[in-house]
Amino acid sequence: RALDAAILRIVGPDRWTCLQGxxxxxxxxxxxxxxxxxxxxxxxxxxxxxxxxxxxxDSLDVVFARSRVDAMAARFDKYIVMEDVEVERPDASIVTxxxxxxxxxxxxxxxxxGWGGVDLVDRSVDELAEQARALGGGEVDEDxxxxxxxxxxxxxxxxxxxxxxxxxETGLDPIAVSFVKGCYVGQEVVCMLQNRGQLRRxxxxxxxxxxxxxxxxxxxxxxxxxxxxxxAADPEASGAWAIALVKRAHATEGQxxxxxxxVLTVRQ
Numbered sequence: 708r709a710l711d712a713a714i715l716r717i718v719g720p721d722r723w724t725c726l727q728g729x730x731x732x733x734x735x736x737x738x739x740x741x742x743x744x745x746x747x748x749x750x751x752x753x754x755x756x757x758x759x760x761x762x763x764x765d766s767l768d769v770v771f772a773r774s775r776v777d778a779m780a781a782r783f784d785k786y787i788v789m790e791d792v793e794v795e796r797p798d799a800s801i802v803t804x805x806x807x808x809x810x811x812x813x814x815x816x817x818x819x820x821g822w823g824g825v826d827l828v829d830r831s832v833d834e835l836a837e838q839a840r841a842l843g844g845g846e847v848d849e850d851x852x853x854x855x856x857x858x859x860x861x862x863x864x865x866x867x868x869x870x871x872x873x874x875x876e877t878g879l880d881p882i883a884v885s886f887v888k889g890c891y892v893g894q895e896v897v898c899m900l901q902n903r904g905q906l907r908r909x910x911x912x913x914x915x916x917x918x919x920x921x922x923x924x925x926x927x928x929x930x931x932x933x934x935x936x937x938x939a940a941d942p943e944a945s946g947a948w949a950i951a952l953v954k955r956a957h958a959t960e961g962q963x964x965x966x967x968x969x970v971l972t973v974r975q
Contacts, residue, residue, distance in 0.1 A: 708847050709832050710801045713776040718766045719792035726767055729786060729892060731874060733885040737762035742815045744883050746874050747779060752896030754872050757864050759826060761815045770801055772864060802827045802835055808842045820859040854939045857948035860912030860975050867910055867936040867950045873900055878910045909958040911951055917969030918947035925951060925964040932957045932964055
């Protein structure tokens with residue numbers, strides 16, 4: 708699947724130190740061909756963007772959603788003071804291949820669904836789709852991608868979480884946040900929430916017999932318990948998957964939540 712994404716390329720001897728102070732995950736260990744998933748947060752600890760950082764021989768490529776790349780370029784420029792680095796914006800295309808055999812296509816290890824996967828830069832979608840079919844896969848459209856990530860319970864920026872969320876509210880903090888690395892913008896708030904705070908809400912995966920309406924409000928005893936952010940029918944499972952942002956008290960596995968036109972049950 709071709710990603711609607713763009714790259715900020717950080718070059719120079721201080722590239723690891725520079726990026727380490729901008730993102731939530733530890734990038735010091737990234738070598739050529741390796742990658743890590745991370746957030747960029749503001750001084751309040753709220754999410755501004757998410758990204759995969761790809762290690763190259765002479766650069767770190769930070770893959771952002773195209774809608775975020777202008778703001779992230781300005782953000783990086785703002786916080787580069789003494790580091791010997793430059794931020795470039797190569798005209799590159801990114802294709803992702805996900806699944807247990809995706810690594811056979813080459814590229815950077817970027818597990819976007821929890822099943823193993825790679826991102827490939829400046830590779831033909833048609834060529835990769837042909838190779839994927841030889842491995843038992845193929846190209847997917849937007850509907851197919853949405854169903855795949857809902858089956859995996861993997862939330863997506865702008866669809867399931869946004870700038871109002873802390874990293875821990877997405878449920879992605881185990882793979883996107885290091886709590887032992889050095890300082891970064893917003894670290895104090897993120898770490899305080901981890902050590903002493905209580906989440907008000909969590910992103911959860913749900914399943915039900917009927918597909919909910921767009922933006923369906925989840926209610927318990929008339930009170931709002933959460934909001935469905937994305938959903939898709941799954942003919943193979945005879946039901947529908949959804950991801951919702953739910954109040955912490957109701958974000959436990961097995962919790963039943965009414966959602967027009969049926970009910971959903973929290974799966975994780």
